[in-house]
Amino acid sequence: MIVERGTYKVKPFCERAAADFVKETFAVFGFPNVRRIYQSISGPNNVVYQEFEFKDWQEREQFWADFFALPQMPEWIEKWKELTESGGSTEFLTLVE
Numbered sequence: 001m002i003v004e005r006g007t008y009k010v011k012p013f014c015e016r017a018a019a020d021f022v023k024e025t026f027a028v029f030g031f032p033n034v035r036r037i038y039q040s041i042s043g044p045n046n047v048v049y050q051e052f053e054f055k056d057w058q059e060r061e062q063f064w065a066d067f068f069a070l071p072q073m074p075e076w077i078e079k080w081k082e083l084t085e086s087g088g089s090t091e092f093l094t095l096v097e
């Protein structure tokens with residue numbers, strides 16, 4: 001299993017709106033890989049986190065290809081830009097059992 005954790009810098013006072021936007025987006029499009037969306041209560045301000053789970057790299061690549069191929073993507077990107085600032089990170093993790 002691969003966990004992809006995205007960390008996104010959002011504009012001041014937009015944490016909840018950005019978290020809700022991500023949650024609604026993946027609910028509407030029916031993507032099962034999104035597992036968790038977090039809003040910070042301590043630590044860095046104006047940050048939203050989300051985690052995806054994939055069985056392997058091939059599933060991850062297909063997920064993102066499908067996501068960015070959606071016809072709604074240009075509109076989605078514009079809305080995301082209204083809520084976020086540049087910066088953030090992506091981490092890839094694997095579960096130690």
